[in-house]
Amino acid sequence: MTDLAVSAPTASDRPAIGPGIHMTERAAKRLKARYAAERRFRLIGLSAILFSLLALVLLLGNIVSNGFTAFRQTHIRLNVEFSAQHIAPAGTTDFNTIMQGNYGGIILAALQERFPEVQSRGERRRLQALISAGAEPQLARMVAENPALIGTRAEVWLPASSDIDMFVKEQVDTKAPEEERRVKDNQVRWIDALKADGDLELQFNTRFFTGADSREPELVGILGGVVGSIYTLLVCLAVSFPLGIMAAIYLEEFAPKNRFTEIIEVNINNLAAVPSIVYGLLGLAVFIGFFGLPRSAPFVGGLVLALMSLPVIIIAARAALRAVPPSIRHAALGVGASPLQAVMHHVLPLAMPGILTGTIIAMAHALGETAPLLMIGMVAFIVDIPATPVDAATVLPVQIFMWADSPERGFVEKTSAAIIVLLVFLLLMNLTAILLRKKFERRW
Amino acid sequence: MQTAMAKAEPRTVEAEIKLSAKNVDVFYGEKQALRKVSLDIPARSVTALIGPSGCGKSTFLRCLNRMNDTIRDCRVTGEIRLDDLDIYASKVDVVQLRARVGMVFQKPNPFPKSIYENVAYGPRIHGLAETREHLDHIVETALQQAGLWKEVGNRLNDSGTSLSGGQQQRLCIARAIAVAPEVILMDEPCSALDPIATAHIEELIDELRQQYTIVIVTHSMQQAARVSQKTAFFHLGNLVETDDTKVIFTNPKDERTMGYITGRFG
Numbered sequence: 173m174t175d176l177a178v179s180a181p182t183a184s185d186r187p188a189i190g191p192g193i194h195m196t197e198r199a200a201k202r203l204k205a206r207y208a209a210e211r212r213f214r215l216i217g218l219s220a221i222l223f224s225l226l227a228l229v230l231l232l233g234n235i236v237s238n239g240f241t242a243f244r245q246t247h248i249r250l251n252v253e254f255s256a257q258h259i260a261p262a263g264t265t266d267f268n269t270i271m272q273g274n275y276g277g278i279i280l281a282a283l284q285e286r287f288p289e290v291q292s293r294g295e296r297r298r299l300q301a302l303i304s305a306g307a308e309p310q311l312a313r314m315v316a317e318n319p320a321l322i323g324t325r326a327e328v329w330l331p332a333s334s335d336i337d338m339f340v341k342e343q344v345d346t347k348a349p350e351e352e353r354r355v356k357d358n359q360v361r362w363i364d365a366l367k368a369d370g371d372l373e374l375q376f377n378t379r380f381f382t383g384a385d386s387r388e389p390e391l392v393g394i395l396g397g398v399v400g401s402i403y404t405l406l407v408c409l410a411v412s413f414p415l416g417i418m419a420a421i422y423l424e425e426f427a428p429k430n431r432f433t434e435i436i437e438v439n440i441n442n443l444a445a446v447p448s449i450v451y452g453l454l455g456l457a458v459f460i461g462f463f464g465l466p467r468s469a470p471f472v473g474g475l476v477l478a479l480m481s482l483p484v485i486i487i488a489a490r491a492a493l494r495a496v497p498p499s500i501r502h503a504a505l506g507v508g509a510s511p512l513q514a515v516m517h518h519v520l521p522l523a524m525p526g527i528l529t530g531t532i533i534a535m536a537h538a539l540g541e542t543a544p545l546l547m548i549g550m551v552a553f554i555v556d557i558p559a560t561p562v563d564a565a566t567v568l569p570v571q572i573f574m575w576a577d578s579p580e581r582g583f584v585e586k587t588s589a590a591i592i593v594l595l596v597f598l599l600l601m602n603l604t605a606i607l608l609r610k611k612f613e614r615r616w
Numbered sequence: 617m618q619t620a621m622a623k624a625e626p627r628t629v630e631a632e633i634k635l636s637a638k639n640v641d642v643f644y645g646e647k648q649a650l651r652k653v654s655l656d657i658p659a660r661s662v663t664a665l666i667g668p669s670g671c672g673k674s675t676f677l678r679c680l681n682r683m684n685d686t687i688r689d690c691r692v693t694g695e696i697r698l699d700d701l702d703i704y705a706s707k708v709d710v711v712q713l714r715a716r717v718g719m720v721f722q723k724p725n726p727f728p729k730s731i732y733e734n735v736a737y738g739p740r741i742h743g744l745a746e747t748r749e750h751l752d753h754i755v756e757t758a759l760q761q762a763g764l765w766k767e768v769g770n771r772l773n774d775s776g777t778s779l780s781g782g783q784q785q786r787l788c789i790a791r792a793i794a795v796a797p798e799v800i801l802m803d804e805p806c807s808a809l810d811p812i813a814t815a816h817i818e819e820l821i822d823e824l825r826q827q828y829t830i831v832i833v834t835h836s837m838q839q840a841a842r843v844s845q846k847t848a849f850f851h852l853g854n855l856v857e858t859d860d861t862k863v864i865f866t867n868p869k870d871e872r873t874m875g876y877i878t879g880r881f882g
Contacts, residue, residue, distance in 0.1 A: 497725075499725035503725040503788070506681075507738035507791060507792065517741075
């Protein structure tokens with residue numbers, strides 16, 4: 173007990189608080205420690221930013237390096253004879269007859285003409301495998317548009333098959349032994365011969381931006397997903413934006429503060445945190461099950477995403493409304509504006525930049541949402557570009573998901589390319605948000 | 617202070633009463649902010665409400681155009697008449713009342729719009745102007761009355777928030793005048809302004825009382841003495857004393873009034 177009392181610092185050990193206390197050695201030490209702590213903190217912050225930048229660069233670098241090759245596609249030039257024997261007698265204009273022609277035979281004939289040494293059945297099949305299955309409908313459409321082609325010859329660029337495309341782009345191991353390669357030695361010889369004559373080229377992949385989904389990786393296009401996404405987002409925006417703003421205005425400016433509105437408030441905050449797949453189940457049960465709306469449709473997808481975005485928009489809009497100084501409301505009420513006029517003429521326009529920011533963030537979130545759309549059947553394989561919001565469609569992120577799931581080597585680059593397209597759309601949306609905000613801020 | 621008081625004109629005995637409060641009680645939730653206040657406010661003169669912070673003078677002012685309605689849990693009992701209209705009667709239209717009883721706030725609060733739009737907003741929502749020319753005329757007249765036309769007449773499209781503090785407050789007065797009110801309530805209109813801007817506003821108030829009934833809440837006793845004809849002294853939610861300004865400042869009847877105006881508390 174006494175030992176303790178002795179070892180404990182007594183009042184006389186502590187420096188007296190008084191003038192000069194900030195000039196002592198201990199004060200200098202404290203000051204040094206403080207500066208060191210600040211430097212340490214700055215260093216940690218800087219390394220955190222560097223780390224996230226590095227992660228971002230790695231991610232983007234990986235996606236771009238994987239994806240940019242998909243924007244170019246291997247094409248092969250063939251001298252094709254549109255022989256009447258394979259299609260229909262010259263002079264035929266009937267669409268169905270022309271579309272039913274044997275264009276595979278035409279392509280094979282052109283290939284054999286180019287490589288006359290090919291005789292055996294097996295070699296012939298390999299020769300035919302150079303050209304994509306999509307070449308046949310391409311030729312058929314050409315003839316259907318211009319029936320006068322029947323009986324004539326033409327130089328045509330046709331898409332190469334995915335295996336050839338991958339080989340030319342060196343995305344597969346070109347040095348592996350023949351039995352491990354999908355492109356065999358004789359095919360390599362043909363490719364080299366075509367290349368030497370300038371009959372094999374990497375051309376800009378227009379099909380990727382104008383087509384829809386396909387089983388063949390060399391034939392897929394992103395437009396179906398883009399159009400589906402646009403329809404879905406438009407429906408989502410048209411539903412959630414007005415509803416969200418009206419709910420926010422009512423709750424913030426007019427609703428009485430009581431137990432009931434408190435419960436509503438808590439529920440809105442909770443809804444913002446509900447996992448998105450739950451909204452998908454809800455959409456499936458209510459919109460498709462109960463109301464009988466069509467499956468796989470952007471309209472239903474938009475409704476589901478609207479439910480998901482609503483709480484986010486309401487919360488953002490309420491925060492923006494609350495940030496408008498009360499003096500503005502008083503000023504408007506003071507000259508005899510009704511509460512509704514005060515809100516509509518003064519408070520809402522001032523809150524608009526904040527509301528728009530929240531809405532665009534919610535929309536960007538909705539654009540990248542996949543799980544709830546799987547629930548309502550937007551994961552279907554659809555080769556048509558949707559013409560209306562009630563047609564079956566898929567959306568960009570689901571398209572990415574489906575391609576990423578496909579086993580063919582050719583889908584790897586398409587998946588990354590689709591991600592690039594999705595990111596470009598996100599950047600465009602954020603740009604729009606910034607521009608809109610700038611415009612509104614200038615007005616006020 | 618003596619010379620300033622000399623400027624204030626004596627009130628005529630048979631003055632017309634514009635606003636009349638009888639036994640007004642105000643509660644914020646459980647807390648009572650005003651107790652049995654009865655006060656007559658004469659037409660076309662300036663009535664000053666003075667008293668220490670929290671005495672209820674601003675609360676009383678806000679009762680006069682029912683701005684207290686915007687505060688949750690605020691309850692007003694008693695009777696306030698504007699001419700013959702009981703303003704707390706259930707059939708009274710608050711929007712119309714506030715058009716008749718305008719208000720200028722403590723901090724200048726112009727809308728973040730152009731000077732023109734600030735003044736034109738009131739006439740526009742009340743549909744006072746039929747044509748664009750008529751509206752232009754109303755805006756110009758209001759700005760002239762507020763003594764602001766010379767300074768801003770050539771830049772009506774500038775933002776109202778780009779003006780100086782004193783100009784902003786005069787813009788707010790112009791905004792109130794533009795609606796052609798009968799009464800203008802001012803809640804410490806000079807507390808955020810420098811002495812020169814304050815002098816401007818005080819001159820303006822003195823001119824405006826030719827046409828309007830003005831009720832002003834002020835913390836400055838000098839200001840009350842300079843601009844008002846009648847003064848009411850509030851303390852702890854009670855109306856302690858009310859009389860001609862001259863009488864209040866020279867010969868108050870109540871101890872507390874005496875204490876306040878001589879600076880012993882407040």
